[in-house]
Amino acid sequence: MLRTEEGAFELETPRDRKGSLVPALVKQHPSRYTGMDDKILSLYAKGNTTCDIVALFQEM
DSSP states (O other), rough: OOOOOOOOEEOOOOOTTTTTOOOSOOOOOOSSSOOOOHHHHHHHHOOOOOOHEEEEEEHO
């Protein structure tokens, strides 16, 4: 379960049997992530559309 300012959601991650996965966006075993709102607002301020922002996060 991951909690953000917008609410909680279940984060599904693939099983890593060797323990070699190093997550880039959300670090291992977090219980709270607050940095996403600032990033999204920054992208809006730069003139990105909601479709652009979704595409950027899907690439991560």
